[in-house]
Amino acid sequence: MREPVIVTSATTEELNADVRAAIVHVCRTAHQEDDFLHLFSYIPSGGIHVLAYRAQELVGHAVVTTRWLQPEGLPLLRTAYVDAVATLTPYQGQGIGRKLMSHLASVIADFEIACLETDRVSFYMQLGWEEWRGPLAGRKGTELLPTPDQKGIMILRLARTPPLDLDRLLVIEYDGRIW
């Protein structure tokens, strides 16, 4: 019988070198993107990592960091920004990503909204995420940086999310990157 998948979460600070290496491996191979070798220099601290294990093997990962979104007409919202969502390639299509993202939703209840950027919009739509339809921009200091070509920005409404109009402008505070 196949081992069950267990999902847990840990802060960046709690991850030892072996777990960090396993996370980099899962993300790098799933996305076929070597930039994930630098994941822990982009997220040196303060992340919440969601980890899916089958027996001792890490088979899925996602990380949440705090960023700030401002939908037009609303105050800045404390945002759970989701990155590095990945299921180890041989295990994809078995429900691990779904399980990972539903656990993730339970660890971000204190945030005011969640956001991510993806080219797998349909996967997240099935999990309650909604694609932003209106214009998008970053804000660096007082400068607005429109991102008209950006696709696949999705939000998840949480208990604390105010009423939203997905057709209005959505601005994200620049923190070394825009989306």
Ligand SMILES: CC(C)(COP(=O)(O)OP(=O)(O)OC[C@H]1O[C@@H](n2cnc3c(N)ncnc32)[C@H](O)[C@@H]1OP(=O)(O)O)[C@@H](O)C(=O)NCCC(=O)NCCS
């Ligand atoms: C996107 C990704 C994280 C999804 O993880 P996953 O573990 O494959 O996700 P699931 O198995 O829960 O769901 C994947 C699909 O399989 C389907 N599925 C879920 N459980 C299933 C099962 N038991 N049997 C067959 N299919 C299943 C889902 O409905 C979903 O369908 P979709 O392709 O229409 O979205 C994973 O495929 C991945 O790492 N891809 C490469 C990197 C990437 O694109 N990351 C996301 C960008 S932000």
